[in-house]
Each structure stands twice: as structure tokens, then as C-alpha cells.
Amino acid sequence: MKLFISLSLVSLLAPLAVLAQSTDGLQSTSCVSSSSSSDSTDLYKTKSEVKYAKLFSIEYHNNYKVVNNLSTKDKYVLYQCGSDKPSINDASAFIPIPVSKAATWATTAAIFVEALGVQNDIQNLGTAPSVVSSCLQKLLQDVIEPFNEGNSTQTDQQEQNNTVVFNMPGGEDDNTSNTVYSVEYLESSALGRSEWVKFFAAFFNAEERANKLFENIDSNYQCFLNKADKEYNDIRPVVAWTSYAAPTEYNNNTAYWQISFADYKYDLVRDAGARMLNTTGKQSTMFSSSQAFLDALEEADILIDESFVSYSYNDLLKNYGISDKTSATYSWLEAGRVYRPDRLQSTAGGLDWFEAPVAFADALLQDLISVAHPKFSKEGYSPIWFRNLAKNETVTTVTAAGCADMYAQRQDPAGTCSSIDFQSANPSDSVYSGVDANETQDLIYDISKSEVINDDDSASHTHGGSDSSSSPSGSLSIRDGTTIIGAAVMALSLVAAAAL
Known part of the structure; x- marks a missing residue:
């Protein structure tokens, strides 16, 4: 059932929403107005390099990125909103970025998003009762709508209303065109698992935040x-x-x-x-x-x-x-x-x-x-x-x-x-x-x-x-x-x- 926020609650959350919209550590937060100009301009000055993780890679181009899940062999093409969709034949999904409407079935993915400070972009969350993060619980109470796991029709609609849906291979309802698989749990090292913060950051143009966080870790x-x-x-x-x-x-x-x-x-x-x-x-x-x-x-x-x-x-x-x-x-x-x-x-x-x-x-x-x-x-x-x-x-x-x-x-x-x-x-x-x-x-x-x-x-x-x-x-x-x-x-x- 969709959550409706009262005007009083909106007023209460307004200062927090302003804080959430801070662009510190984010890049290319706006859509480009001219595709031709973006083709020759590097929109992603800050890039992430993979150090420990073995199961994903990121390739940067002027106005798009290619994020590879090396375990599932999926290729996700992330292109700056407003620019033309790149011509890549074997892409598993084309995702306009930065993502502002995201959903995740996996609570681990939600933690990575929260670690990047872009949880305000999460619209739907699966396995909601399992979420342990106190702030994600608060968001689930006031803002985020849990997936209606008992109603496949409504779940499909919820997924379609998002730009990207993070899931794990074999997870529930993972066959949508905007599904993105993460397999951080299959990494062979603890640091490799944590480095998946860079994988998620690519969808939100949050590389600077991810790089700083992981360097400290x-x-x-x-x-x-x-x-x-x-x-x-x-x-x-x-x-x-x-x-x-x-x-x-x-x-x-x-x-x-x-x-x-x-x-x-x-x-x-x-x-x-x-x-x-x-x-x-x-x-x-x-x-x-x-x-x-x-x-x-x-x-x-x-x-x-x-x-x-x-x-x-x-x-x-x-x-x-x-x-x-x-x-x-x-x-x-x-x-x-x-x-x-x-x-x-x-x-x-x-x-x-x-x-x-x-x-x-x-x-x-x-x-x-x-x-x-x-x-x-x-x-x-x-x-x-x-x-x-x-x-x-x-x-x-x-x-x-x-x-x-x-x-x-x-x-x-x-x-x-x-x-x-x-x-x-x-x-x-x-x-x-x-x-x-x-x-x-x-x-x-x-x-x-x-x-x-x-x-x-x-x-x-x-x-x-x-x-x-x-x-x-x-x-x-x-x-x-x-x-x-x-x-x-x-x-x-x-x-x-x-x-x-």
C-alpha cells in the first residue's frame, strides 16, 4: 500500500531533505542539455579504480560508463541523462544517471547506498522486516515504500517506477529490464566485498564519496x-x-x-x-x-x-x-x-x-x-x-x-x-x-x-x-x-x- 505523507510531516522532514540534496562528493548532478557537446566533454573527472574486488569493473567514457558484473557476465551501460543512449549491442541494461529513483531487494545493497549518503533516492525496499539499519527503518516508516511481496502485479508496477532495481542473481522478481545484479557476497576477500561501494557509486555519480570512504576502510x-x-x-x-x-x-x-x-x-x-x-x-x-x-x-x-x-x-x-x-x-x-x-x-x-x-x-x-x-x-x-x-x-x-x-x-x-x-x-x-x-x-x-x-x-x-x-x-x-x-x-x- 502506498505511503502518503501528511503536510505536517513534509514540513518536519524539509530541513533533512535539503541536507540530503547536498552535492558534496557528487559529480554531474544535472542532465546534459546537448548530447553532441557531452560526447566530447569528460563528465566524470573523478573515477573509481578497483583494487581488491574481482567480480566487477568500471570503464569510463566521456558521457557514459560501462559497469561489468564479471560473475554474471552482465554489462550495464550508465549514460548521463539528456545524452543519447550509447550504441552497445551486448548491454544487459541501459540506465540513465545519476539515478534518482532506485529500489533494492537486497538489504546489503541498501547499506551501500546508505554508506554513500544517497538513500533519499531509494523508493522501494524488499525484505523490509529484515532491515537492521535504524535510519533505513525510519525511512521505511516515513518515506520508502516496501515492496508488496504478496502482490506480484503491484510489485511489477513498483519496479517499473524505478530507474534501477538492485537484486542478486536468483533473487525474487529479477527479470525486469532495469534489474542490476550485485554479487559482493561472492568476493573472495573482505576488502573486495566492501569495495562494491564503488559499484553502487557509479549509478549515482558518487565516485568521490566512494573513493574516500573505501580509502579510509x-x-x-x-x-x-x-x-x-x-x-x-x-x-x-x-x-x-x-x-x-x-x-x-x-x-x-x-x-x-x-x-x-x-x-x-x-x-x-x-x-x-x-x-x-x-x-x-x-x-x-x-x-x-x-x-x-x-x-x-x-x-x-x-x-x-x-x-x-x-x-x-x-x-x-x-x-x-x-x-x-x-x-x-x-x-x-x-x-x-x-x-x-x-x-x-x-x-x-x-x-x-x-x-x-x-x-x-x-x-x-x-x-x-x-x-x-x-x-x-x-x-x-x-x-x-x-x-x-x-x-x-x-x-x-x-x-x-x-x-x-x-x-x-x-x-x-x-x-x-x-x-x-x-x-x-x-x-x-x-x-x-x-x-x-x-x-x-x-x-x-x-x-x-x-x-x-x-x-x-x-x-x-x-x-x-x-x-x-x-x-x-x-x-x-x-x-x-x-x-x-x-x-x-x-x-x-x-x-x-x-x-x-
């Missing part, structure tokens, strides 16, 4: 990396990223357990001064029994659970098949180092884990350092996204009330690394109980004799999902020859993520 990330390497090279705990899937119609009513080894997680763990628990699988390994799964976790010091359920520490123990934690011999269990990246949630249970950490790699690294080395900062630090289940830490619900200015450019939540006084690790500290000192190499667990279902990372991705690769065929292959249809897995993941 990059330099801050490198500072955290260097400090962690200096202080923790001799005491690197082993981190395992795990999950549990309950029996459903999408997995033949058979539970499975999983260890993930996505590329970007590998980089994060090493950069945080820790070691990755790797398996002989390519990206993740799925186990058909909890005991085989637990056997693979014997050498882990820290567990990060990403199951698509919201539960307590006791629920995790039950799902992992641990009936008596006092008799268990797992380091991560004895030390109580069991985490979930679900500290920040929307009222409906949407996780910020799928939103802000993708855009702000430096803040994500800072958080992971605090998981690996809880006393890293002499000033003290409370993680943004990770909560310790063993300590019964609670979640924080984010609401629109926390938004001071819904049109302000989203700020990087990371601390300034150069001003943080890092504390050296003390191997005798109880937090490192069971951690092997002077071990710097990743730990390889041989799964050849385990009860393994498969060793392919084919987990579906939901608005910036957690792993970095997927099955090319869109299906989940099981070693015994059984196949789970990819569409069903995607549908399950979308529903689960929205319900979290």
Missing part, C-alpha cells in the same frame, strides 16, 4: 592487520565457522552439520591474528552425523556458529549432539569461546551480519580480533556483531528510534585503529587455555574417513550471505547421488534469513 583495515600480526604472531587460536541444519523437506528431512572455509573468512581469521580450521573440502564440508562433525572440531579453540536459527547456548549444545558439556574435551567448549554473529537484530529478527559487515571490512576485522583476542584493546572493547553464547550474552534490537538523521551518510562503525592501544597477548592468560603457542599455520583436518555428505560450498546467499562461492548449476550435490534443487535451497535460505 582500507587504511584502517591494514592498520588492524599489522597490529594484530605484530602482537599475536606467536599465539594464534584456531577458529572454526560452523552451522547446523535441522531436518526439513529441503534436505530430505535429514539433519547435517557444516564447517565453512570461505575465502573471505580465511583472510579475516589470519588478519585477526588467528588460524583457520580448514578441512580437505574446497569451501565447506557437510557431515551426516554430529559425532563426525565434533571429531573435526577437536582442535578448534573458537567456534563461530552461523546456523539459520536463533537459539541459546543450551540449544546449540543439543543441536551439536553434546549431552554433557562437563565431560566434553573440546577446547572451545571448556574455555566457553562459542560465538554467534547475531548481536545486532531488527525487531523481526533480521541480522545486521548480512548488512553492515559486508560494507565495512575494517569494523568486521576489529570485531574478529576481539573474538580471537578479547583483551586486545587496553581501553576495552565490546564486539559489534559477535555475542558469546557461553556467557549468555544477549542480542541488541535496533529500532528506528536510534536514527538521528535518516538522510545522513552512514558512518563506518569501526574505531580508528591508529588511536587504539593494542595489548600484547599473554599466553598464560586463561582466555588462551588450550591454545597451542608458536603455531602459525592453518590447521588441516583430514575428512577422508569421516561421515561426510559433501565437500562443496554450495550454500545459498541471502542479502549478502555468509560464504563466498556457490554451485554453478544452482543445485546442491550429495555424494550418494541425491540432489537438492537449488531453487528450493534458495527459498529456504531467504525465508530463514528473513525470520532470524
